[in-house]
Amino acid sequence: MATVMDRNTTFVVLLVHCFLSLATLTCMFAYAGGNPNVLCKSGERDALLTFKKGIVDPYNLLSSWIGQECCTWKGIACDNITGHVIHLNLRNPYDYYDDFAIDDFYQSMLRGRISDSLLELKHLHYLDLSSNNFEDNHFPSFFGYLRNLRYLNLSSTGFVGTIPHQLANLSNLQTLDIHQDFYYMQLQVDNLEWLSHLSLLEFLDMSSVNLSEASNWLQVMNMLPSLSELHLSNCGLDKYDPIPYVNFSSLTVLDLSGNNFVNSTFDWINSLTSLVTLDLQYTEIKVPLLGVAVQNMSSLRNLHLSGNNFSYTIPKWLYNMTALERLYLSGNKIQGVLPKAIGCLSQLMLLDLSHNRLEGKIPRFLGNLCNLQHLDLSWNNLGGGLYDLLGNSSSCRTKNLEFLDLSGNRLSGTLPDQLGKHKKLYVLSLDDNMLSGPIPVSLGKLSSLRMLLVGYNQLNGTIPVSLGYLSNLEELMISSNFLEGLVSEKLFSNLTKLRNLDASSNSLTLQVNTNWVPPFQLQRLWVGSWELGPRFPTWLQSQKDLRELDFSNASISDVIPSWFWSLCSQFSWMDLSQNQFRGNIPSLSCGEYIVFGSNNFSGPLPNVSSGIMYLDLSNNSFHGSLSPLICEQKDKMGGNLFFLDLSKNLLYGELPNCWTNYSVLRALNLGSNKLIGNIPSSLGSLSNLDFLLLSKNNLSGELPLSLQKCEQLRIVDLSENHLSGGLSIWLGNSSSHLLIIVLRSNRFHGSIPQELCHFKSLQIMDLAHNKLSGTIPQCFGNLSAMQRQISNIIVYIFWRTIFLTLKGAEYELYENTFSLITSMDLSSNNLIGEIPEQLTSLQGLRFLNLSNNQLQGKIPQKINAMKLLECFDVSMNQLTGEIPQSMASLTFLNHLNLSYNNFSGRIPSSTQLQSFSAWSFIGNHDLCGPPLTPSCVGDDSPIEPTPNTNDEGSKDGGWIDMKWFYMGMPFGFVVGFWGVFGPLAFNKAWRSAFFKFLDGMKYKLFNGV
Template identity: 45%
Template sequence: PYKRSKLRGRINPSLLELKYLSSLDLSNNNFSSIQIPKFFGLLESLTYLNLSRARFQGAIPHNLGNLSNLQYLDLGGNDLKSKSLQWVALKLPSLLELHLTDCGLEDDPSSISVNSSKSLVVLDLSWNSLSSVPRWILSLHGLVSIDLGFNSLKGPIPYYFGNFSFLEVLDLSGNHLNSSVPNSLYSLKHLRYLDLSINEIEQDISEILQSLSSCCLGSLESLNMKDNQLSGHLTDQLGQFKNLAYLSLAQNKISGPIPLSIGELSSLKLFDVSENQLSGTFPPSLGQLSNLETLRFGHNLLEGVVLETHFSNLTRLTTLKASQNMLRFESNSSWIPPFQCQTIELGQWHLGPKFPHWLKFQKNLSILDISNAGISDSVPTWFLNLSPQFKYVNLSYNQLAGGISYLNVRDSVDLSSNRFTGPLPRVFPTLQFLILSNNLFSGSLFELVCHSSSRERMEVLFIDKNLLTGEIPDCWNQLERLTFLNLGNNNLTGKIPPSLGRTGLDWLNLRNNSMFGELPSTLQNLTNLSILDLSENHFSGNIPTWIGDKLSTLMILSLRSNNFDGQIPHKICDLQYLQNLDLSRNNILGAIPKCFSNLSAMAHRSYDNNYSYDWGGTTTLIYLSALLVLKGREDEYSSILGLVTSMDLSANSLTGEIPKEIGILVELRSLNLSGNLLTGNIPNEIGNMELMESLDLSMNQLNGEIPPSLSNLNFLNHFNVSYNNLTGQIPTSTQLQSFENFSYMGNYLCGPPLTKNCSTKGLPTDVANNGSSSEGSKVNWLYVSIVLGFIMGFWGVVAPLFFIRSWRHAYYRKLDNVGRKLYVYWAT
């Protein structure tokens, strides 16, 4: 309805008939692709003109400068891209406020050539593309408010802001300003609001507070310096800013304790020091801040016990975000909090072992995180029966047990890593994120997937590491928004349902189930797929060519431990974003494709690959994970997944030589070609892969020498070429000599780390002598001695039994006696 009510089309000049029109507001409309009408400059009585977010385009008409009575002008949110703006500010003699936010403005090359305007008091140029402060601003001596937030300003904060002696509001947030706060800013005696957040300012916070106390101790109401490079400690001087209502120092490097003087800030409404390095205890004086509405100190190093008295006077508190500390909350079971919060995040606090009963009295609660809180209990009925006020609930990483029949949460639920049992719960119709990983849920997927009323909204569904059984139902057509699906590590059987290919999946994980059959061709419709993990099942048939042809955004492809056969399709080489390829433990034949050199994500460094996802509108991120086999062991990678590149083709029946073109993949960290039928020499070009950490070529039929170029692999910490036909001296390098003998066994190699010395020809000395190995002769004599020992031992016992009748009868009587004893023993 709102969109339909927007005005559009041409603006009629009949507006000029309204000769006494003093206020005109056309904001939030859709006058797409037309310029601001020039006749607006003839509305001489206008004092207020608001054209913001009306989708005007083009230059600002200069005849707006004729509006001599105009006091308020807002052109924000239009694509104006004007080359010069100084006339707007300087030619309107009565103008008090000028708002040009988000207009696509760029640097103004013109110089000031007109008299300054003494009237302008509010200037808003935020959310533009200015890389420097427009020089014409310097003549606006009467400015009270300057907003240059979210531009592209670089370098130190300009000193001349200190010349605006009437300045009360200064917003330079969201730029690239560095160095320290200039001393000139501390001459602004009327400063009430200072926002320098999201910059690169490096300074000790105690110095800033000390300097601000000398200029605006009584006037400062809001200080925002979050997301900078501030360091040092908060001092007791903080308590002197009696009028301070908003203080945000989050996302810095501030250390030490929160000072006790924080309790003296009686006007404080918001206090945010989250994501720093603060230590010590949670000061009881915070409980004295009766005006406090928002308290955020999560992701620090605070420790100790928190009591009910810490919250005694926080009657207006609506937001409490304090996760990721080492605090223990000890409250009486009958405690009723003095506040009514909308958001409570206490993840990693110790709240257990009982489920926090005081939550029952939070009637406005919308967001709750009590993950990893040491709770060993069942979820109480009153919690499950709460009205659908919850948007986000995170109870993960506790020891919660029992069944969950219904989840009354609107947007996001995380119950992972608990001990919940029984069938999967019914969910609220609007639910978007459902995480049930690592529990004991059992039964079928049918009710949740096929009959759930939330199907049209669901975006994330994780039910991995449970006890689900049966087939995956074929009713995914309605889940068009589904982006991430993880059903790995269950007991699911059957084939992949074709309707799964009619979703919008970016990530599909079905690993470690008992599924079988060929891959349905409908999966080629998942053109946004980044991760496909079908490992450890019983899928069969050829690897489809459409994987390389249609799934062009794949970053991780794992078909490990299945029954795939045939050859590796050359279309795989077209996957430009592929970072991890695992086709190991199948029945794949043929040669390694030379075109693997086209896998550019393994050849060129990329910083763009992001495996995280915003979690339900909170500050939490979902890190997508993948199980990779690197360095000879299987590990799960999540937050650093984007840094890992690997190729595993081991335990197949690949033949031919290792293509030298594989050396182009210089970003590869792990290469495993072991357990195949590969022949020929190890390519010298592998030595170009200098970032390689793990290289396994064992159990093939490779011959020749280990190329000297492998000594360039300085990061190598897992290396295995055992059980081939390699000869010669092991190249000398720091890494190659650091591995154990088993990395080289089953070859004809010599030199360190092996004890076998090399001849002058680079061959083992026992091979060099007469062209035969003394070790080989020892092995032959060993066989001879075994055969002789067997013959002598066998006939030494059997011959007397065969030729001497009394020995033979005694032997059989003894066996019969032992047999009867054993029978009696087992019978009783």
């Protein structure tokens, strides 16, 4: 009987087990979307279609939303039993943090307005609309009535305003993510009381939501006992109300980064016994107080303390936290050598000490951290070689290291061949150092490598073919080295995953077959300065994903093929400059950044796409009017264009007067063309303009007063035109920003305005070759940027060069040399009066040219205060008196011209002044001494006897003297000729002075001076 009962019991148990298994499987499949056997509820289908009508869908992500069966639509999942919609996922399919997909991310964003028709989805459990852009719409309050929601993700959706308290109705909610990555603090919360009703909440992320008014945030979080992850980064928090005890002790992840807790103790963290990850980076915490709170937390594995102030050292309490696995200390101003105590943290898997001030060699003890997988010491001042860290084959870390970033240091020496033994490395970043020698062949053994960054070093030799074995390589950056030689298609044969190739600024030559098809699909291709020509590379047409292209200085001499213009629509960044491309350019339907400068393009200016932001067509042969480009397309490209360079072309006609739509334009260069007429008043509407360059045209008329509205101007070059009028206060309020003003070779007249003295940032002022009169303003001595011995010119990366006349010749200054120049040129005007002694307070001034005026008086005695003066030219004036002895101490002086004045007395004796030629002093009749004359009158020197014709032998002696005179005439002519013209032929400084004198005389003759 018992046996029968046991059998019956076993049968029942098996039956129940089968039933439960079937039920479990049914429940599992109930959440699977796309089942064609489930009938969609018509009311819910209509609600979804109504929602779709309000959405702008540029990528057609909702193209499947047609027909009757909404359960098969993309992003929709239904309950397999009831048919109700329970899952709606319209998250952006691309990742913002993926560099390869950033353009797709922005283009695929859903936009528009979210309809409250979603309220018909009463059984919805899961809703995700994240990483879209619902353009400044307020956070929909009706979401609070979807009472069955368990998961709600509205992160990075562009909502604005206050988060509605109706979310308190979502009592079943387990995950709430409303962080805002891309629209910083457009959402806000006045009080977080509504959160306390979400008792089942396990995950909460409100990062970048403004919680500055919610001082009860910690009390509210303490009422959520199930909370395991809390993310409140960048929320404007700086205080909290204390809590008597900790109730949310199940917390494993706490992220409070990017707030300001300078006066907080964090003593409550001690009670979070389950805490695994603590993120307090950029919080201004008091490091000692934090140490008291966390140093005994045995559960803590991940500690983020980057971007705080560690008083230049790592706190000792960190060395006691031996259970730590990940430690982030970047950007803390930590200086000195890396302490050996770091080696005590034996469990470390990740160590980030980047962006500090560490010095010395990379310590060998790091090799004893056997669990270390991720090491980031980038952007410090570390020196020495790599052998101790990477070349020591006995290091136990050899088999574990996966991520190594040592970029931005001062490392030198060669790359050790033992690098090839680090088999797990997937990121190796050594760029921006001083490494030399060849790239080791052994790098080809790093089969896991995805990123290899060794650019901006001094590596030489050829690229080893072994790099072609890196079949997982996605990014290769070897730019700005001294690599040379041929690169064949064999190198790329296995690099099928390559997405980024940056190898520009090397002397490499690509040698492939004309029918070569690359095995990869690149998104970034930078091979500037390679030898790619003379024909345009046909293999480029196979690259369907290309976003950035640099073919600059690639020795290409060809017409761009027609297929390229259709391909270029996919580009966001393209540089074809410094080649010999020829022919016309059709409409440019390309992306944001286009540089076609320094080629042989011709024809009229092309039409460009609406998304263009940076356009450089300079130094070509484009001709015609500016109006079709500027005026006819102003509605299309005006809202985005911030840089426009059309200089050095053959453009003619008047400057168009339709600039009002170009409100974001920051740089405009139309120099070296054939433009005529007045500067239009609409240029004054460019309120964000930093750079205005219109030099070397035929512009005329007075400067419009509307330029006063250009308050951000930093560099102005209007030189070599026919502009006239006075230099009143036309620059208006730009005085606080102006760095460079060049107005030379125009017809400006009147006095130099006192308003120029307000330009405190001015470092280069060139008003030469005009008709300015009056005196030099004494307040020029207050130009504070010229007073500093270290220049502070800030030049934006999108402006590369400017031309400046120094020492009588035109120089092209590059962006990295702008800050080295301070100059004042007032030459070739009609200025009178004395040289103001106040100018000597300009201790940072390097170039001062006051020549060819009518200045009187003396050179200021305190001129030696101008310690950095390199060029001083006061020639062709009416200056008098002696040359100050103090000039002898101007040790940087390498160009001096005091010629054609009324100086008198002895030239001061010094190695410095006597090193100049006599041409620096000629035309001063009462000036004497070397190098102008051997001596001065009154110097003690022997006087040779004068021959007497009445002495005996005078008759014969006279004939001999005459004979030698005539015989010496040819020799004297030769010596005299080459004594004058020889230095002119071979000495640039003398030649410059001579022709400057001739120019000055011609100027005075023809201008009636």
